[in-house]
Amino acid sequence: MILIDIPIYTYLAGCIVYNFVLSVAGRFTPRRQPAVQDPARYNRIAILVPAYKEDGVILSTATSYTGLNYPKSHYDVIVIADSLQPETLSALRETNTKVIPVVFDKSTKARSLNEAFRQLPDEYDIAVIADADNVVETDFLLKVNSAYLNGAQAIQTQRVAKNLDTPFAILDTANEIIGNHLYRKGANAIGLSSSVIGSGMAFHFPLIKTVMQEIQAIGGFDKVLQLRLIAHGQKIVYLEDALIFDEKVENSGDFSNQRRRWLSSQIVYLRKFWSEGWRQLFKGNVDYFNMAVCQNLMMPRMLLMASMILFTLIALVLPSSLVTIPFSWWAVLFALNCISLLLPIPAVFFRKYMLRALISLPKAMFIMVMLLFRMKGANKTFIHTRHTKTGINNPLLDAARK
Template sequence: MLSTFLNVFFWIIFVYFFLSVLYLFILSVSGKLFYKKGKFAATTPSKRIAVFVPAYKEDGIIVSTANSMLKLDYPRELYDVYILADSFQEETLIELRKIDVEVIEVKFEKSTKAKALNVGFNKIAKEYDIALICDADNVLAKNFLRKVNDAFNANAKAIQGQRVAKNMDTSYAILDSCSEGINNHIFRKGTNAVGLASAVIGSGMAFEYNTVKKVLSEIHAVGGFDRPLQIKIVEQRIKIEYLEDALIFDEKVDSLQAFQQQRKRWLSSQFVYMKQFFFPGIKQLLKGNVSYFNLAIANNLVLPRAYLILLLPLLVVITFFLNSGWFVYFLITGILYFVTLAVALPIVLVNKKLFNAILKMPEAVIAMIMTAFQMKNANKTFIHTVHTKTEVSNTLYNQGTE
């Protein structure tokens, strides 16, 4: 009886983990072999671009961010920068108004990026071709807008740039950078390589202006607004293109507490939106919209990386000591998963600092596991990540800002 129960249990567990790992492996290898970099030819700047920077209590960095946005290699008359200033100090607002950016003050009982963006869209009377959404800590590579212009001149309707680390000054920042690099490869580069829409990241993403204005007006998310945004975009059969050569620098968390808070928000939104879009995802799959199914269901069915890193080796050990025939199956699955990560990890990030940072991985994995017990109301509460870095200190990618 017990033997039968264990066999059924391990069969269910194995099928789930193996299919999850196989899915990730296929995308990882596809990103390495089939993604076409530089697929959009250089064109003359012509698209009018509105750069939106929703910012909540970012007094320490926003002036620096705004100034960096004005130094891009793109005709100044073709783009405007809109700072959506939520709960800023008066001195900060005065400084912002001294430079050539548009400041739109917003204030809410419960602040969210979606609310700030909707206010911004509703207050802007000028016409644009493209809306680019950034975070308050972001620094765009000087050629970023040119890359976006090239893609839209080739009839792209939505793009996600490559977000890389602004700083790699602590072990947690390095681990965070590696995690994002792997996600970029699998969920953006890999999905594009197999013909599907890229996932977005919440910043460094650009859309056809009127399309995203309408879509955002229907979104009232507190956390993870980019998840319903991408779903509603691909519902219209719009393919989100991943631009690996369009760099956007993003501040990485530098402490265990910040790492845990950020992951709590991400984990909560993953499960909330999988539940919300599960049945619509099945319906869209039956209609042939595989990108919708992939973003709504397949992406979200896979456990976060920390859980897989912990659970797969644990299952290997358990099945080994049980003298179970399942040992070999879980061992192969575990090896395949770590091969997947090795293929997806950008080679530029492999250095001595990474090996030192790996020593912090057990602590980071435990912190990630603990977030599962702290998710109550996480997606109903605005969780703000504090930013302090005003300069790009990551020399691995600095050529993008020069």
Template sequence: MYFIELLLLAYFTYVTLYSFFLSFAALFYKARKAREADYKSKIAVLIPAYKEDGVIVDVASQALKQNYPGNRFDVVVVADSLKPATLVQLRRLPITVVEVSFDKSTKVRALNKAMETLGDTYECAVILDADNIMEPQFLRKMNNLYALGYKAIQGRRAPKNENTEMALLDGLSETINNFIYRQGNVAVGLSSCINGSGMFFEYKTFRDVMSSMDAVGGFDRELEYKLIEQNMGVYYAKDVVVYDEKVENAEVFEKQRTRWISSQFVYLKKYFGKGISKLFKGNFGYFNATVLRNIQLPRLMNLGLLTFITFLSIVLSTYVEITPWVWLSLLFLNFLAMMFAIPGRLYNRNLLKSVFMVPAIFWRMFLLMFKLKGANKSFIHTPHGHVGHTESKNI
């Protein structure tokens, strides 16, 4: 029994201190100020769209509304399994439509096929999801940072819909992730975690790295590892915003998290040995991305389990070796790390209503741990349908 307690203590001490350290460091993050670049790079805005008929026309239209010279960027929709009527609407817009078709559709294959079709006419690439809306200054700000020498940049994804408690919680989760794994990483000199969209890359670098990949799920994880391996860290641009649709119901949330958790453990297994090897060769950033981050359970799972263990330690205090005060201290630090990450404007009644959903979501995620087998072998599509965007103001 004491051995099990020690194992649990070791794990939750590591998880808590890891999150608390990066969350505290994120408080000292300062966004890089970049002057207006004289040269405007030619940019391809790549939008893979798999069965996204409900949102892609609006997203493509919105993508054209950039404060950036019109002859220096192209919106490219990579159309996979879209309806004929949707394709007709897209071709009425001043954009490029690249139709693709695969036996097994993935974002990697769609992007690789698009870049193969486009050729070498671009200097930079922006990657969006089919539900993403860029702020009007997105390309201009990214180009300014690129002029400073950044070849890989992650923008800040902000929620564009807050119409359900689930959407509020999903947006809050991303806010915390942005703060800890992106803002915190950059603050301590590590590469920002990337999250699949709202990304900006030097075109040639992105094309070359992607050509070596054929990931089914979690392609952003493998992309990040390959960039770090080439000593190309990802910069997090907090002030460059892209609006992202958050899931609105529990069923979609479950499918999305199944894909994410499965890919996390697939890549942990695939890169664990290499991550250890890189650590001994002095590449701590690679070790951090492939091992330290992936070896953790999802944050909500950690919080739920730690709360449960703390409760048990109090109830069974006369039967356990480790004092409840140890677990209470870890739980406090865990909450403190999240409090650092949540902006003050989000503390209100709506947030409290959403928090009441956490136990049910924790239980769903706990059950997901027994449904992961094979989840990363096929593409799990997250449907979108919300049109319009507003940055989170009243959560």
């Protein structure tokens, strides 16, 4: 391992220090509580919901949006219906939901959204983009409207778990909590844009309509979207107090499909935007460089944990004459990685859910390693994750609010 462990250690250290800085920054940044009472203006909002073969949940989702604490005359729910059953379309129209049926040779979220923007009138101020399984809290639109009135034109709200009913769902929930803390709250805390996550996003309507016309991505459209927003001079704001509920994967099969799509898009867009990212850095655009290079270069957290366990153990058991980086250095790096991942986790999670999450962690890390050998074609085909949950069952969030 002589000399081989130096570049490995350098790369892993870069990933871990990056996460550690964001974790600490997010930990010591106070939670913002936007005012939601008596706004100076109620802006017109379009809630856009692309729905591909989501007959099982879309009616429940659309119905949930009818009871929001926002003037009914000032927001519309628009379902972009791709491959929904005729009876589902009829039921949606009975809820006063606007339905835009679409048909594509290859279905993607970007194509659905672009078709919606092509058909919709320019009478809206804000576009909210949600997934077919997403449900929002009652004051969601009020909080988005407040942030918009304060000057934010690109907003990522906090996506939280809809369900915690299996070990994989709990692990996925912990992963989302960490991601929100690092790449959204932590990034904003040090002056960078929040990353977006494909749903729970809100934008100035003319801005997102223009930006979406520049995007034709099949997988990982959110990675392209955030770069286009930054190229248009926008800072993406993380609205932590506005909650949108998202169904978490319940089993290893769904986990594998979802992460294969995510990992593939990360590799594809690292290659695509590598050169432009460096050019923008030399022009002083650190925000673009962070999104294009740093975040795409980051090893996914479960792979990072697996790598740290492996190389720390190797450094422990091999004679010192065979390693360049001593065990003590690996141990310090391992500790920093653990701290960066544990700081975002609320105390109630440790008390009630940590053990169940740890049960599924080895299998999840093994799946992530195996996915490295199954990347071919993942970003050329739309990989759909089926949703089934129509209710919210998140005791973790309930306990955190008490």
